[in-house]
Amino acid sequence: MTYLFTSADEPGWLSRLFSKRWTRILFLLLAIPTLVAGAFGIYLWQRFSGDTAVEYADIEQHFKYGSTGGERESGFPYWIFQALPQICSEHLPGKGYASLGLIFEEGKDLPIGMSKRKFTGIDRTFLNCAVCHASTVRDSVQEKPRVYLGMPAMQLDIMGFEKFFFSCAADQKFAAEFIVPEARRLVRAQGGDLDLIDRYLVYPVAVALMRERLLMLAGRFSFVMNQPDWGPGRVDTFNSAKVIFNFPMHKIADAEKNAPADFPSIWLQAPRAGMQLHWDGNNTKVEERNKSAAFGTGTTPPTIDLKNIGRIEQWLLKKEPPKYPYPVDAAKSVRGAGLYKEYCADCHGASGRNFSGKAVGKVTPLQDIGTDRRRLDSYSYDLAVNQSTLYAGYPWRFQHFRKTNGYANMPLDGLWLRAPYLHNGSVPTLRDLLEPSARRPKVFYRGYDVYDPVKVGFKTNVAEEGARKYFKLDTEVPGNGNAGHEGRRFGTSLSIEDKESLVEFLKTF
Numbered sequence: 001m002t003y004l005f006t007s008a009d010e011p012g013w014l015s016r017l018f019s020k021r022w023t024r025i026l027f028l029l030l031a032i033p034t035l036v037a038g039a040f041g042i043y044l045w046q047r048f049s050g051d052t053a054v055e056y057a058d059i060e061q062h063f064k065y066g067s068t069g070g071e072r073e074s075g076f077p078y079w080i081f082q083a084l085p086q087i088c089s090e091h092l093p094g095k096g097y098a099s100l101g102l103i104f105e106e107g108k109d110l111p112i113g114m115s116k117r118k119f120t121g122i123d124r125t126f127l128n129c130a131v132c133h134a135s136t137v138r139d140s141v142q143e144k145p146r147v148y149l150g151m152p153a154m155q156l157d158i159m160g161f162e163k164f165f166f167s168c169a170a171d172q173k174f175a176a177e178f179i180v181p182e183a184r185r186l187v188r189a190q191g192g193d194l195d196l197i198d199r200y201l202v203y204p205v206a207v208a209l210m211r212e213r214l215l216m217l218a219g220r221f222s223f224v225m226n227q228p229d230w231g232p233g234r235v236d237t238f239n240s241a242k243v244i245f246n247f248p249m250h251k252i253a254d255a256e257k258n259a260p261a262d263f264p265s266i267w268l269q270a271p272r273a274g275m276q277l278h279w280d281g282n283n284t285k286v287e288e289r290n291k292s293a294a295f296g297t298g299t300t301p302p303t304i305d306l307k308n309i310g311r312i313e314q315w316l317l318k319k320e321p322p323k324y325p326y327p328v329d330a331a332k333s334v335r336g337a338g339l340y341k342e343y344c345a346d347c348h349g350a351s352g353r354n355f356s357g358k359a360v361g362k363v364t365p366l367q368d369i370g371t372d373r374r375r376l377d378s379y380s381y382d383l384a385v386n387q388s389t390l391y392a393g394y395p396w397r398f399q400h401f402r403k404t405n406g407y408a409n410m411p412l413d414g415l416w417l418r419a420p421y422l423h424n425g426s427v428p429t430l431r432d433l434l435e436p437s438a439r440r441p442k443v444f445y446r447g448y449d450v451y452d453p454v455k456v457g458f459k460t461n462v463a464e465e466g467a468r469k470y471f472k473l474d475t476e477v478p479g480n481g482n483a484g485h486e487g488r489r490f491g492t493s494l495s496i497e498d499k500e501s502l503v504e505f506l507k508t509f
């Protein structure tokens with residue numbers, strides 16, 4: 001620049017031009033707005049570009065609060081998410097997101113299973129694996145809940161979660177004039193503030209886009225609204241998957257509908273390699289089950305965070321289930337071990353850690369197992385074919401989804417944390433599962449985390465506590481049938497003493 005203004009011995013045409021006062025003024029008049037616009041452009045670019053997720057070096061922290069990529073496409077703007085329980089409080093069953101069974105650890109702003117990412121200039125939050133695969137246990141009402149990772153999220157009412165957002169979006173209060181001031185109040189309570197651009201541009205636009213998007217999804221997922229409540233700990237896995245492929249849900253055969261499935265535990269994936277898993281055994285590949293699960297966290301083939309899913313995958317290969325923390329009667333357990341070997345080991349593995357057995361990871365046909373058939377029927381051949389198009393063009397295109405004819409014989413590691421039992425969670429405790437279906441509870445409450453070490457499962461006679469109302473599961477409702485897994489080979493005709501011994505041994509899994 002200095003060169004332009006030096007008056008050299010033989011001035012060039014530029015210097016001659018700049019020696020005139022008016023040209024200098026004109027230059028400044030043109031340059032300043034250009035510089036300002038440029039600087040503003042850089043500011044906007046910095047503000048609205050960038051894509052940074054919250055990542056944790058510690059894998060357990062990452063599992064609980066880290067990203068798997070879903071916030072990019074499906075993320076809720078963070079401050080809107082935080083404002084909604086206040087804006088739409090009448091659409092929640094109790095106070096805050098905790099009333100939907102989301103678990104808040106002390107000092108955390110987001111529940112277990114939600115992660116944060118700054119994307120296009122706005123913090124966003126969405127679900128990760130832990131929302132469906134972590135929960136808590138209390139020894140008694142007074143105790144503090146202990147968090148266990150990898151167990152089924154038996155408290156999470158995910159249908160309630162979906163319904164909350166859909167009905168809130170349809171409410172007239174889902175508007176910038178209500179949401180932005182509440183969001184600002186929350187930000188200021190933390191000592192910050194939303195600046196002018198946030199208040200008058202970013203958040204009003206975000207509210208409008210989120211509303212549009214939720215109403216669109218509400219339309220696509222309207223089949224959910226017409227189903228009987230799943231209650232906490234369950235989701236109609238594969239009917240939800242049909243929505244991704246734009247199946248016309250109103251034309252789906254009734255027999256395929258109403259198929260709530262319990263969230264499973266996900267420990268020790270390495271020794272499960274090659275097994276037919278998912279409740280109906282529809283997939284033999286651990287990696288595909290993980291990537292397919294990632295759709296539940298809002299990812300799509302281009303947005304999935306393979307590095308972080310990979311870290312979780314690696315961790316789950318060897319992640320051991322937590323040990324049973326209550327006393328076990330050693331003598332009874334030894335006796336139970338013998339019975340287990342005789343009746344159960346072929347299908348469920350030699351023990352809670354040794355999964356060998358001639359039928360483990362294979363499917364028992366429906367006519368032999370006799371449990372509720374809806375989850376099996378919900379997974380249709382058409383869906384299997386469509387799933388094979390997922391990740392088409394990527395090296396990890398799905399190739400292992402199959403239609404089966406029954407339910408999978410799965411390993412029973414960490415069994416004590418997997419209550420209620422069976423694929424639809426229709427049997428509250430292990431002791432109940434060893435009774436013929438006519439003697440299993442017909443109605444019980446789900447979602448309560450106080451443990452029952454006698455029957456082995458969660459207490460099921462509590463209807464509400466604090467902000468939570470528990471879910472009354474009625475086994476007469478379609479999809480909730482509690483029949484099956486009964487008869488001699490399933491242990492339901494053993495003596496009371498034998499049944500108690502078997503339960504004692506299963507505590508060690």
Ligand code: HEC
Binds near residue numbers: 133238264279293410
């Ligand atoms: C919305 C809830 C939800 C989320 C989120 C979710 N899962 Fe799952 N997961 C399920 C359900 C339900 C099943 C059982 C599906 C069935 O068979 O019906 C399952 C099954 C699995 C299985 C197979 C278990 C077995 O042995 O049959 C694995 C492994 C798994 N999930 C891992 C993950 C991982 C890893 C993530 C995160 C990338 C994840 N899940 C996110 C609900 C969820």
Ligand code: HEC
Binds near residue numbers: 340344412423433
């Ligand atoms: C012929 C194979 C077979 C035999 C024998 C068998 N089971 Fe099962 N078991 C299954 C299948 C299949 C399921 C899944 C059924 C469903 O969810 O609809 C199952 C489910 C279970 C579950 C529920 C797991 C969960 O996470 O909800 C438990 C517990 C169980 N079995 C225990 C036993 C015990 C104890 C014995 C022996 C007394 C036994 N099983 C014998 C095949 C078998």
